Amino acid sequence: MALRQGSKQRFLGWEVGQMRTAPGGNGRSRAKRPTMIDVAREAGVALRTVSRVVNNDPTVGPDYVARVQSAIKALNFRPDERARQLRTGVSDTIGAAVRRIAETNPALAAIEQTARAAGLTLLASSTDFDEQREHDILISMCRQRLDGVIVEPIGESHSYLESELAAGMPLVAMDRPMSGVSVDTVMSDNAGGIGMAFHHLRKHGHKRVAYIGDDERVFSGHERAAAFRACLLAHGGPTDGLIHPGELTAERVGAALDAALHGPDPATALVTGNMDTTLAVLRRLGPEAARLPIVGFDDVPLADLLSPALTVVAQDTARIGATAVELLRARIADPARPVQSVVVPVSMTIRGSGEIRP
The missing domain is CATH 3.40.50.2300 (Response regulator)
Known part of the structure; x- marks a missing residue:
């Protein structure tokens, strides 16, 4: 249902056009990020209509789309990715735990390029050849519920990830297999x-x-x-x-x-x-x-x-990195597919x- 127009309507306690503020950490007020409720009020449409436009629903009429997009632009609205992730279970973000990140890493560069082409964001961290650091990074990435993680393994056992795999976390090993778990792997000949x-x-x-x-x-x-x-x-x-x-x-x-x-x-x-x-x-x-x-x-x-x-x-290394992303995307799309090991030729x-x- 469309909201009624009015010069000074009140909507859930806020007047139309009123700036929403909240206390900042230093005691001063700071502007709160506009929500879909604000967009609905600005556009004069139902909240559900805003949700459908934000999620690219093709059944929304062009007039409503134009009104909502105009309101989004006017308010500088940004969708709440956390809410979308909770709703869909998809973050469009993958992780990479690599041995080195402070120097040139062609495989990591290929991972980032391939991920970006697929519309994915990459979060990368360096294990620095430290087994405990690798453990902590992988557990953290799993708990953030990324869509999947690519690993350059260094630990002697990765059996601690068995519960994450059972819960549906896709993992791909790059350069060498992971020990104690069965995951897709890509490495050189x-x-x-x-x-x-x-x-x-x-x-x-x-x-x-x-x-x-x-x-x-x-x-x-x-x-x-x-x-x-x-x-x-x-x-x-x-x-x-x-x-x-x-x-x-x-x-x-x-x-x-x-x-x-x-x-x-x-x-x-x-x-x-x-x-x-x-x-x-x-x-x-x-x-x-x-x-x-x-x-x-x-x-x-x-x-x-x-x-x-x-x-x-x-x-x-470019092919290894790209293949790692391809294997991860295939695992995300079909969690039940057989585990695959890809050996990339050398020259x-x-x-x-x-x-x-x-």
């Missing part, structure tokens, strides 16, 4: 990338190739070390002294380099298992790095400025460091 690096160096004449990588307690660290071990065995060569996974510290990387390059039967080339390992190796070697054939897994900032420039196995970027012959 770790084994294929290590095989590319190993065979590339063998093709350039290196019979003894060593590997230095991440701790095998980390999923990707285990996959890459295992793939390198398989490459050595497939070529009938020994593995002793050539495979060095472990904690990413300068001391540990230094000891691994000494064992691989200065033993009785030294390696003549090196595969590094991820970006952090590559950087640690380059820092440790200093100028000597220019003489050692190296292929790194993951690209490295300014790798093309080194001399020689660094040859790498490049992950398609070689040849620049010079992996092409040095013995």
Whole structure:
């Protein structure tokens, strides 16, 4: 029913055109945000009509739509998203808990771009490789009832999220699986990338190739070390002294380099298992790095400025991020669909460091 017109009507205790105020935190009054009741009063229509226009109901007549939109503009009205979320159970907002956010993160950039194209807002937070922080961030995102969350997992177990999954919270793991729960996952072809690096160096004449990588307690660290071990065995060569996974510290990387390059039967080339390992190796070697054939897994900032420039196995991080959003949207649309694991191919970027012959 339309509201009656009048110069000074009262509507739920407020005069038409009267500014609504409420005490501010400093004791002063502040203007309250206009509500749909205010819009209905301004437009001279029923409250239900305003609700239908705000929610894009196509059955509302154009005259009513024009009146309501004019009132919305005049009052600078903004719909209450919290009320809409309570009504629909949809926030159009997803979360991303990633390992690093303070530096360039191509996967996160792809997540944001893909989400925006789908009309979604992204809330992102950095776990900083801290398992307790990851726990707290994920629990907080779940309690905010976001539409779904993408995770770059670091914790050894995510079974604490089982109740959230059972309650319908969509989760997608990116870069490595989540442990203790079954969720959709997107990650790079770790084994294929290590095989590319190993065979590339063998093709350039290196019979003894060593590997230095991440701790095998980390999923990707285990996959890459295992793939390198398989490459050595497939070529009938020994593995002793050539495979060095472990904690990413300068001391540990230094000891691994000494064992691989200065033993009785030294390696003549090196595969590094991820970006952090590559950087640690380059820092440790200093100028000597220019003489050692190296292929790194993951690209490295300014790798093309080194001399020689660094040859790498490049992950398609943009595709990984976009696929993570696609998997999340598919899970939101169909919570009962089978759990899916997507492996994204990698590629070689040849620049010079992996092409040095013995």
